[in-house]
């Protein structure tokens with residue numbers, strides 16, 4: 001006979017405000033097999049856990065139902081408490097009275113009735129629970145970091161400095177990400193390259209870091225501690241071992257007019273190129289789409305001039321397989337381009353540029369060597385307008401969120417403009433100034449008060465060209481929506497920060513979730529900001545939402561600590577929530593008939609064929625067998641099995657059936 | 668072939684030439700435009716500022732009458748009427764309770780199955796595909812196609828053309844032999860209903876439109892809305908005093924311009940009714 005304890009939590013007022021917790025506990029106490037029931041304000045607190053532990057010991061409980069929040073929140077807490085009191089942790093079940101009941105319903109009888117139902121089905125279920133033992137798996141103590149922006153760089157260095165190996169893959173020919181494109185950085189106005197490039201070099205030289213640039217994730221299999229990643233190393237068309245980075249090829253390449261990605265199209269590069277002089281690694285790649293040899297079969301100038309014979313026209317992409325125990329995703333973000341904005345000319349005005357382009361103009365390493373000159377004719381703009389929230393906070397554009405970094409970089413841009421163009425006039429159209437952060441508000445005030453930037457609160461409805469000027473027409477909402485028109489020489493759009501193209505596919509490859517805007521989703525918005533819902537995969541930087549550098553770095557260090565924590569163990573324990581194919585006494589051996597539909601259904605290739613032999617070693621039956629190391633407990637095979645021979649431990653057919661019958665009151 | 672026709676108030680009064688040119692072009696392609704019997708005002712801008720149900724009941728009555736008459740597709744040349752009818756159809760399709768209120772108020776059955784075409788859609792569907800060999804006098808002028816506020820907005824409901832930089836009229840005019848210019852005031856407000864109450868505001872708002880068209884070398888402004896046409900044409904004195912110069916670019920309905928390209932009689936197209944002389 002079961003002896004079950006029911007522990008009803010108020011969750012402060014989260015549950016008790018709409019559910020009569022005392023009544024739930026009292027009703028549960030009347031069920032067959034329930035030996036103890038109680039309600040308490042915070043079950044997860046120390047005294048709360050002690051109530052559970054004491055009841056287990058004193059009443060000799062054989063099963064526990066905690067009726068509180070989501071198991072995603074506290075299942076580990078309560079299972080641990082049970083284990084500490086000597087009960088197998090898998091004899092503990094949780095009824096989710098908070099997310100599934102109190103938060104979504106109003107206070108009334110029916111809400112309490114529903115809570116009682118939720119408890120009842122788990123009381124019935126737990127009667128069919130069995131003791132289960134955790135599965136031990138080894139940990140591969142190498143981390144894969146995807147994306148070499150500041151977040152990926154920080155995460156790699158932090159992990160490498162704990163003594164563990166790191167493989168860093170970067171899609172572009174150089175690491176550095178967006179930060180390498182920035183001129184100065186808010187709120188201190190220190191030079192971005194000066195603080196970034198030493199770190200880039202450190203990555204390249206760190207004995208624990210293996211860097212692959214021009215590389216992307218091809219596929220990912222496995223699970224926490226034991227991932228297998230295939231990496232595509234795109235062909236650079238050079239032999240990196242031979243190349244000395246002398247730069248002969250890039251000076252002699254005749255194809256010189258390709259818009260440079262690093263300079264956001266404001267400068268040009270050659271077909272064989274190093275994205276910027278401080279690139280790491282400082283070795284070129286051939287952009288095959290633009291190289292005359294690959295297009296027309298003739299040229300090979302680079303091969304002729306290369307003193308070490310490093311050019312390899314026939315090099316192919318390489319697929320490399322690596323084993324890693326943890327992954328940090330740090331693939332960053334991108335910004336909307338002006339062609340997204342019909343009202344601002346669909347990108348047809350050369351002098352309507354993005355904030356990133358302005359960074360390149362203001363940067364000493366940029367196409368104008370740091371002078372603010374407009375792209376159309378190279379003139380220094382006497383009047384410049386900055387537009388905040390270009391696309392952001394605009395549900396009509398499908399981007400209802402705030403991009404968070406632009407208020408700050410606009411203030412920086414306007415300030416840099418005022419410092420560089422004496423007597424110039426700058427205007428900022430904004431909705432609100434969002435400058436929350438240490439030293440941030442002060443920074444914006446400096447732009448307004450010390451540098452005389454004109455802030456106008458209002459939106460711009462359109463920009464058009466007239467007599468060589470850009471007419472910016474908007475409204476000043478602090479002056480009763482008075483129409484304002486500014487004849488500007490240049491306009492900078494703080495275009496919305498959005499997820500990278502291909503973010504969705506990457507997330508699907510790794511089985512991690514993403515939000516409606518394709519930013520990768522953290523496991524908990526407050527308490528698990530760097531974890532994903534897939535164990536062993538962590539997030540850092542702007543791939544999770546638009547973030548500035550301090551936040552990206554903090555996240556990266558956070559993710560690195562999680563990885564180091566994981567690597568501090570030699571073995572990991574995994575929940576035994578996996579599939580098993582039943583085995584019975586001869587002559588049946590198993591109800592499995594060997595159709596192996598499950599083999600093709602399993603997304604993790606976890607099901608094998610097992611030969612059942614008689615004493616003479618003759619095969620008498622071929623049945624399915626689940627490899628516990630590979631099974632993720634997704635349950636797909638259970639749905640496919642036509643003889644109901646597979647069960648997920650902890651969620652057996654019997655348990656599920658009992659739950660349903662409990663609801664129907666027919667137990 | 669027969670299409671339903673909802674002229675609305677303007678096309679019976681101040682914009683008779685719009686109706687004339689629509690009918691003339693339709694006739695040239697053997698399209699019979701069957702007017703909806705006993706039609707009423709769509710409510711225009713007044714009704715939806717005062718009473719939501721009324722503002723839906725008026726257009727719904729028109730659609731019900733069209734159904735009753737067995738029309739499946741109706742042409743609504745006025746941009747404001749087109750907007751009201753389309754918005755009504757949209758709102759009633761989404762809200763069954765509202766639909767009941769409106770049907771009961773009208774005492775007429777309403778299924779919402781009539782499709783509504785604005786003039787651009789009508790031309791695009793029935794005229795331009797058959798244009799080959801019919802353009803006898805290409806409208807060989809630089810034209811500024813002016814869409815105004817209502818033809819393309821709100822986009823979620825009308826789902827017609829690009830809302831910030833529409834192109835459909837430009838494409839039609841290109842087929843009629845014109846050279847549409849790229850200009851900045853395609854969808855700016857002309858001042859609309861302020862025509863009578865605040866003529867000077869109309870002078871300013873419409874003045875910017877005419878001014879930009881002139882600066883970019885347009886020889887004619889092409890419109891598809893009676894309100895836009897009358898503001899840009901009839902209020903030319905106010906516009907000119909805002910601009911401080913005399914601008915005499917004519918403002919033609921798209922059906923008039925296409926009618927000219929087809930070689931139709933100028934009088935049949937009502938060109939003599941304009942305030943600014945149509946010299947093109």
Ligand SMILES: Cc1cc2nc3c(=O)[nH]c(=O)nc-3n(C[C@H](O)[C@H](O)[C@H](O)COP(=O)(O)OP(=O)(O)OC[C@H]3O[C@@H](n4cnc5c(N)ncnc54)[C@H](O)[C@@H]3O)c2cc1C
Nearest residue numbers: 147149150151171177178185186332333355541542548549
């Ligand atoms: C105009 C502008 C000005 C800014 N100014 C400031 C400032 O002054 N101060 C400040 O604190 N912040 C500023 N920021 C914000 C700053 O750029 C970001 O905080 C920072 O770049 C985020 O770093 P990250 O590493 O997360 O992403 P990123 O910099 O975007 O780096 C991501 C990296 O991952 C790589 N990658 C992407 N996809 C893949 C893939 N599938 N596989 C492999 N690699 C991949 C990319 O090539 C890139 O190298 C500014 C941003 C903008 C747009």
Ligand code: SF4
Nearest residue numbers: 253291292299300302
């Ligand atoms: S072969 Fe290609 S990369 Fe080399 S020099 Fe010629 S164009 Fe440039």
Ligand code: SF4
Nearest residue numbers: 389392402403406407
């Ligand atoms: S940070 Fe400022 S400019 Fe950027 S979206 Fe938010 S409010 Fe707009």
